[in-house]
Amino acid sequence: MMDKNMIKNNKVGELLERYPFIEEFLKDHLVDIQEASDLTLGAYLNLMDPEVLEEKAIIPDDLIESLISYTNQMIDFLGLEEESGVHSITLLPGINKHKVGETFGELQINRGEIISIVGPTGSGKSRLLADIEWGANGDTPTKRTVLVNGEPMDIESRFSSGRKLVAQLSQNMNFVMDLSVEEFIELHAKSRLVENEGEVIQKIFKKANELAGEQFELTTPITSLSGGQSRALMIADTAILSTSPIVLIDEIENAGIDRKKALDLLVGEEKIVLMATHDPILALMGDKRIIISNGGIDKVMDITEKEKSILHKLEALDDVIQDMRTKLRYGKDLEAGFEIKKV
Numbered sequence: 001m002m003d004k005n006m007i008k009n010n011k012v013g014e015l016l017e018r019y020p021f022i023e024e025f026l027k028d029h030l031v032d033i034q035e036a037s038d039l040t041l042g043a044y045l046n047l048m049d050p051e052v053l054e055e056k057a058i059i060p061d062d063l064i065e066s067l068i069s070y071t072n073q074m075i076d077f078l079g080l081e082e083e084s085g086v087h088s089i090t091l092l093p094g095i096n097k098h099k100v101g102e103t104f105g106e107l108q109i110n111r112g113e114i115i116s117i118v119g120p121t122g123s124g125k126s127r128l129l130a131d132i133e134w135g136a137n138g139d140t141p142t143k144r145t146v147l148v149n150g151e152p153m154d155i156e157s158r159f160s161s162g163r164k165l166v167a168q169l170s171q172n173m174n175f176v177m178d179l180s181v182e183e184f185i186e187l188h189a190k191s192r193l194v195e196n197e198g199e200v201i202q203k204i205f206k207k208a209n210e211l212a213g214e215q216f217e218l219t220t221p222i223t224s225l226s227g228g229q230s231r232a233l234m235i236a237d238t239a240i241l242s243t244s245p246i247v248l249i250d251e252i253e254n255a256g257i258d259r260k261k262a263l264d265l266l267v268g269e270e271k272i273v274l275m276a277t278h279d280p281i282l283a284l285m286g287d288k289r290i291i292i293s294n295g296g297i298d299k300v301m302d303i304t305e306k307e308k309s310i311l312h313k314l315e316a317l318d319d320v321i322q323d324m325r326t327k328l329r330y331g332k333d334l335e336a337g338f339e340i341k342k343v
């Protein structure tokens with residue numbers, strides 16, 4: 001949301017970058033955007049000749065007030081980034097499948113952090129993601145509570161579909177729509193009312209292809225994308241177009257995409273990322289990991305420096321497997337064996 005501090009601390013150019021729709025408002029109120037762009041709005045209005053201000057009936061404080069109220073109405077109307085104020089989520093303990101209380105105290109996760117969730121099959125990893133998506137308030141089977149910025153999620157955030165706090169990337173990416181990749185991204189960009197639609201489409205398309213093993217075109221029908229390609233498209237789309245600050249990922253290991261680039265892309269956009277995984281490489285790419293057993297959070301572990309150093313070795317091993325996979329796919333034999341890069 002916009003407020004007086006934001007107007008005081010940002011140049012007009014920066015405000016315009018963040019809220020492109022205020023351009024018309026400023027022009028209508030006789031602000032010369034070129035001239036004002038390197039100044040704060042207050043400074044620009046101060047520099048204006050008082051006679052001109054009077055002649056044009058501009059009262060600086062009133063203008064700033066109406067800009068704030070106009071911007072906030074537009075943010076509401078467009079369903080934009082009211083969640084941008086989310087800087088953390090906090091998990092409070094509940095109970096496991098045997099109704100024994102969890103003992104992790106509380107866990108705060110901040111923007112730009114990646115948390116992996118590990119545990120045996122059926123242990124409750126997806127349940128934890130669902131608790132977060134639902135904004136659990138002691139009312140799910142685990143009885144956990146999820147706080148946003150230290151407060152329980154309000155009813156509106158929990159139940160309104162337009163203002164999603166959480167983007168969910170699930171294992172199941174079956175598309176039923178008969179659209180090309182370009183039409184699909186365009187549809188999403190239109191629904192978010194982005195200004196620079198063409199640029200956004202190109203950016204998502206480019207990023208998705210960087211993540212996907214096999215290239216696809218803007219004209220490719222989304223129904224004929226491979227599992228990995230559709231995953232890559234959804235990740236790029238979520239990172240770039242979704243205003244949801246929290247991204248939940250249920251298993252990306254088998255999708256055949258560049259996992260490191262995918263996580264870098266999401267974290268670069270300052271998301272809170274939680275992912276359920278069985279893959280040690282992904283788990284070590286995070287900042288912390290949550291260990292689930294019998295439906296409860298058993299432990300929360302920091303990723304140690306020593307583990308991070310193992311990550312490089314695991315990546316070297318993974319390169320070998322990926323290379324073998326590519327050879328297999330393209331009908332080559334594997335007789336040459338392999339060498340593991342020294343790290």
Ligand SMILES: Nc1ncnc2c1ncn2[C@@H]1O[C@H](COP(=O)(O)OP(=O)(O)OP(=O)(O)O)[C@@H](O)[C@H]1O
Nearest residue numbers: 095096097120121122123124125126127141142295
């Ligand atoms: N604390 C709990 N209390 C009661 N039921 C629970 C609890 N935690 C998980 N469950 C239930 O246990 C079942 C298995 O959990 P879940 O699907 O989350 O496992 P998972 O770790 O994601 O498994 P997989 O690795 O196979 O995807 C689900 O029906 C879930 O609702």
